[in-house]
Amino acid sequence: MTETALEFEHVTKTYDTSGAEPFRALHDVSFQIPRGRTVAVVGRSGSGKSTLLHLAAAIDLPTSGRVVVGGRDISSLSDGDRSRLRRTDVGLVFQFFHLLPGLSVRDNVVLPGWIAGRPQSELDRRARELLDRVGLGHYGARPVQKLSGGEMQRVAICRSLLARPKVLLADEPTGNLDDENARRVMSLLLELIREEGSTLLFVTHSEEMAALADEIWSIHSGTLQVSAPEPTATLTASPTAMN
Amino acid sequence: MIRYFLRSLRAQLTTGRSLYLLSVLGVALGVASVVSIRILNHNALAAFRGGVRAVSGDADLTVLGVSESFADSLYPTVLGDPSVASAWPIHRVGVSLSSAPEVFLDVIGTDLLGVTPMPLESAPSHMASGSNTPPASASEAGGEEAGDEEAGVGEETPLALAVDAIRVPGWVAVTPRLAAERGWALGDSFGVTSGSRRVTLTVGAVVDFQKYAPLASRYLAVMDVSQAQAFLGRSGRLHQIDVVLKDGTDVEASRARLARALGPSVRVETPGERVDDAAGLLGAFRLNLTALSLISLFVGAFLIFSSTQASLVRRRGELGLLRSLGTTRAQTSSIVLGEVALLGAVGVAIGLPIGYWAAQENVHFVSATLTNIYLLSAIERLEVPVSVFVTAGVVGIGSALLGAILPAWDAAKEDPRSLLVAYQVHESTGRFSGTLAVLGLGVLLISWSAYFAIGVFGVTSRYSGFGLGLALLIGLPLLTPWTVRTLTRNVPARGFGLSLSLRNLATRLQTTAFSVASLAIAVSMMVGITLLVGSFRETLRTWVDGSIRADVYVTTESWTQGGAEAFLTDELRAALSSHPSVLGVESLRRLTTRRNDRRLPFAGVSLGLPDSCYAFPMRSGNAMDALAALRSGNAALISEPLSRLTGLGVGDELEFDTPTGTARLEVAGVSYDYSTEGGSVLVSLETLNRLFGAAPIQNIALFLAPEADPEVVVSELRAKTAGAPLLIRSNRSIREEVFRIFDQTFAITRLLxxxxxxxxxxxxxxxxxxxxxxxxxxxxxxxxxxxxxPQIFGLFVGEGLSLAALGLLLGTVGGLVLAAILIYVINPSFFGWTIRPAWSWAAWVEQSVTLLSTAVLASLYPALRASRVPAQELSRENL
Structure with a gap:
């Protein structure tokens, strides 16, 4: 039987608004993503994409329903346990990279390992392996401010994969890149996901990027429409080519 | 614009409560520091002024002895001057209460039948129903409850009271507050000691000086001049004659004429000059306290800078919007500065009561310094002059505006477009840190070069030390960003802990550098002053070891306030000297004369013991040569401060006033002396008696047989002289007393x-x-x-600790420089003492632990706030 990496079961999320009706960001969302699948979520601004990612990352809790990450119901976990879950089972990639400007490329990659308290030697080895994989092996000591946008996102991808997470969540991972870089970064991300055996759930505005996923779901006013289309594109860029 | 300002202000205060609260607190504490010192400084002088006003009333001139007292035969000469409308003689003696020797009564003996301004009253309501004890007679060494004459109980006219004052032995008028404090009623008797004499006084009236001199001491008392001379002082001597001139008299001409007529044993001064004299005496003490208090204010200005900077970074978009809607640069600056001025005003409002409270809490330390070191009046009540409010307003709002000018200008000069773009503030500071460091080094180098260059050309200013101190206060903060950056940016980050905390400081240099700089200034002050005080203490210890050589010291209970009148009788001297363990006796007589408006304390020592008993700690000259010269009767040993003040050295001639005119003695040597900053002169007792006329001694020092236990001898001497108001102390206990007074004097620095x-x-x-x-x-x-x-919490506490550690590092370096300025520049200029630097690791470790602990405490709330930031706050903005 295929292992389920991420599962939503009748998940609803509402936010209190001062005086007015509560705002319903997600409504009765249910899905299962098996390990190794890639899913793209498309939708307009304010449709509930970010809320979906926050719940999937155990950053937020559902108002009702169950969110199961790596086999654990996040509602049953304490704030600390949810943080520890993110260290081991969840990787995050952001549109604006969110790299720390005071740290080098290598230090940014190993940051989750520092938080988890893993040995430095192990982290250094893993960071070198990942940076080599994305073609930035010789940039380890460089300050991140000196990288291009595409390079920054590749560093962020390395960071997200450091702990070999079961689920990788990406919020507009190519939204801040030009078309050429966007394609290259997305291709690399999908390639790495498959190599690492992770599951990818990413949010995008771009139909071209969404088309690279195994499945494309759409979200509208908090309601998710799950479908299983055929993949329409294949990986075309390699890390070597990107250099 | 005003409407926007008010609404924006409300919004800012709501969203940034903690930030503004801390800024206000910073200004408030800075203001409190300045206010407390201003109040204490003002009252130190006001207490003296109150005493002058209480005793001398509206006198135009005061005749004072060049060496404390003068012959009362001069009084008729004063009255005989054609310009004198009235004059009253004063015999003034500081006596100790027998029941509480540490409480001194300043007894003013005057002619109560004459025109004296003493506001005598017979029986205020709270005393009228008092004790019916019959009035006591004054009697030397008599019982405290003696006496059988009728007292002035009941309503009496001033004339009747004055008659009682002459008629009733020991009659004294005390202040209502003292009577209430001691529980005295009219007719009650109490004992006092003057020198080695015990006298019983009787409360015959009250005298409320505070009606017209609110700051006058409650420990003033009035009695008839003849009684004061006979029972407490010396017959035929006066300390003061207050003179009221006829209307339209030329004061200067009268003064000159009186001075000529009265001769060299007195000087004639105006009340203003007497206050100026006290102000001059306290000048260095007051100035140094003021300078130290300003440091807190300086640190407070850094806080305002940081908070304004932070507020502007947060409001950058808002200001950009305002600019794009047509607001001018001036209007933008006005909004920012207006807010800061209001914060400053709130800080002033809070700082004023804190400052008053701090002054009240520390007044006893300053008061003790005034009485112990400067022999001036104690501060009994704190008066807050209007100028304190003005100063608080100016320094509080001024420092707040000063702290905000740079960030406000920075924001105003930007164009609307760049204001609307996210601000990478840390990068700009990092870029300029090198330039700022060069500037800082430049300030330090220029100031020190100027100091040395001025010295080479022989132009010296006693204020140059403050210039160096100011340069340090400017240079240190300028060096801070570069130092923080250099020390933290290359720290290898190894995990989510202290190393990452350190690295984060370099990333946010614009914010962190100011905190480190303000800490560095505070630590500089702590380390510098601790080093000064510690070094001074060690130097004093060495000096005391060398100069306090006798085994037992004897003086009277009233010696600190009694002046020349607190003398020891020959009988007591003989009784003490006859103890079988006593091998040698040294007698000491003290008096204060003047030269060129400068007080000149003289000590006359008998010098009759073997040479080995004397070890003058010499700064220049040879101790044995000096001893021989002193014994010859034509030489004096002067103290180091006096040498610095006058420029006199070995072989020079010291000139001073005596009752018979100007006298001169050769300077036989300059000795280290830490007893008074004004300088002092040591001569043989024989020389002193020759120059100033014979008078009793005030202290004796006993040298014991080697096998004698000083503490046992002290007990035996006390038993032998039981009943006499003597302070008999061993060498050990007098040393303890010296250090007790020393610690009390510097206690105020701990507040700062x-x-x-x-x-x-x-x-x-x-x-x-x-x-x-x-x-x-x-x-x-x-x-x-x-x-x-907890990890985020720990990271922030780590950052707080890192800030403190960097502040400690820079501050320790700054403190060493500040200590060098205090010890080698300011101290010699203002106090004239040689202080040998002594570093105390224990004190430094104690302060470091205090600082780091304080940093951890100060980090707790921000760390808690930071740890509560949820992951959802991860916005789509750049980091």
Whole structure:
């Protein structure tokens, strides 16, 4: 039987608004993503994409329903346990990279390992392996401010994969890149996901990027429409080519 | 624009409560520091002024002895001057209460039948129903409850009271507050001691000086001049004659004529000159306290800078919008500065009561210094002059505006477009840190070069030390960004702990550098003053070891306030000297004369013991040569401060006033002496008696047989002289007394150090709050990467500790420089003492632990705030 990496079961999320009706960001969302699948979520601004990612990352809790990450119901976990879950089972990639400007490329990659308290030697080895994989092996000591946008996102991808997470969540991972870089970064991300055996759930505005996923779901006013289309594109860029 | 300002202000105060609260607290503490010292400084002088006003009333001139007292035969000469409308003689003696020897009564003996201004009253309501004890007679060494004459109980006219004052032996008028404090009623008797004499006085009236001199001491008392001379002082001697001139008299001409007529044993001064004299005496003490208090204010200005900077970073978009809607640069600046001025005003409002409270809490330390070191009046009540409010307003709002000018100008000069773009503030500071460091080094180098260059050309100013101190206060903060950056940016980050905390400081240099700078200033002050005080203490210890050589010292209970009248009788001297363990006796007589408006304390020592008993700690000259010269009767040993003040050295001639005119003695040597900053002169007792006329001695020192136990001998001497008001102390206990007074004198510096530390702690909290606000996205990133709240909490506490550690490092270096300025430049200029530097690791470790602990405490709240940032706060903005 295929292992389920991420599962939503009748998940609803509402936010209190001062005086007015509560705002319903997600409504009765249910899905299962098996390990190794890639899913793209498309939708307009304010449709509930970010809320979906926050719940999937155990950053937020559902108002009702169950969110199961790596086999654990996040509602049953304490704030600390949810943080520890993110260290081991969840990787995050952001549109604006969110790299720390005071740290080098290598230090940014190993940051989750520092938080988890893993040995430095192990982290250094893993960071070198990942940076080599994305073609930035010789940039380890460089300050991140000196990288291009595409390079920054590749560093962020390395960071997200450091702990070999079961689920990788990406919020507009190519939204801040030009078309050429966007394609290259997305291709690399999908390639790495498959190599690492992770599951990818990413949010995008771009139909071209969404088309690279195994499945494309759409979200509208908090309601998710799950479908299983055929993949329409294949990986075309390699890390070597990107250099 | 005003409407916008008010609404924006409300919004700012609501959203940035902690930030503004800390800024206000920083200003408040700085203001409190300045206010407390201003109040204490003002009252130190006001107490003296109150005493002058109480005793001399509206006198135009005062005749004073060149060496404390003068012959009362001069009184008729004063009255005979054609310009004198009235004059009253005063015999003034400081006596100790027998029941509480530490309480001194300043007894003013005057002619109560004459025109004296003493406001005598017979029986105020609270005393009228008092004791019916019959009035006591004054009697030397008599019982305290003696006496059988009728007292002035009941309503009496001033004339009747004056008659009683002459008729009733021991009649004295006391202040209502003292009577209430001691529970005395009219007719009650109490014992006092003057020198080695015990006298019983009887409360015959009250005299409320505070009606017209509110700051006058409650320990003033009035009695008839003849009684004061006979029972408490010396017959035929006066200390003062107050003179009221006829209307339209030329004061200067009268003064000159009186001075000529009265001769060299007196000087004629105006009340204003007497206050100026006291002000001059306290000048260095007051100035140094003021300078130290300003440091806290300086640190407070850094806080305002940081908070304004943080507020402007947060409101950059808002200001950009305002500019794009047509607001001018001037209007933008006005909004920012207006807000800061209001914060400053709130800080002033809070700082004033804190300052008053701090002054009240520390008044006894300053008061003890005034009485122990400067022999002036104690401060009994604190008066807050209007100028304190003005100063508080100016320094509080001024420092706040000063702290905000740079950030406000920075924001105003930007164009609307760049204001609307996210601000990478840390990068600009990092870029300029090198330039700022060069500037800082330049300030330090220029100031020190100028100091030495001026010295080479022989032009010296006693204020040059303050110039060096100011350069340090400017140079140190300028060097801070570069130092922080250099020390932290290359720290290898190894995990989510202290190393990452250190690295983060370099990333947010614009915010962190100011906190480190303000801490460095506070630590500089702490380390510098501690080093000064510690070095001074060690130097004093060495001096005391060398100069306090006798085994037992004897003086009277009233010696500190009694002056020349607190003398020891020959009988007591003989009784003490006859103890079988006593091998040698040294007698000491003290008096104060003057030269060129400068007080000149003289000590006459008998010098009759073998040479080995004398070990003058010499700064220049040979001790044995000096001893021989002193014994010859034509030489004096002067103290180091006097040598610095007058420029006199070995072989020079010391000139001074005596009752018979100007006298001269050759300077036989310059000795280290830490008893008075005004300088002192040591001569043989024989020389002193020859120059100033014979008078009794006030102290004796006993040298015991080697096998004698000083503590046992002290007990035996006390038993032998039981009943006599003597202070008989062993060498050990007198040393303890010296250090007790020393510690009391410097206690006020602890208040200032504490204030500076508190302001710096506010700076840490403020910085971390600003960082927590600036780094919401970064903190949310940590959380989204799996960091738990205690980890974020620990990271922030680590950053607080790192700030403190860097402040400690820079501050220790700054403190060493400040100590060097205090010890080698300011101290010689203002006090004239040689202080040998002595570093105390124990004190430094204690202060470091205090600072780091304070930093941890100051970090707790911001760390808690930071740890509560949820991962959802990870916005789509750049980090």
């Amino acid at each position: 150090q504490g204030m500076a530390l508190l302001v710096a702690a506010c700076g840490i909290s403020l910085t971390l709050l600003v960082l927590a606000r600036e780094r919401i996205a970064e903190l949310a990133l940590y959380r989204s990467l799996g960091a738990v709240r």
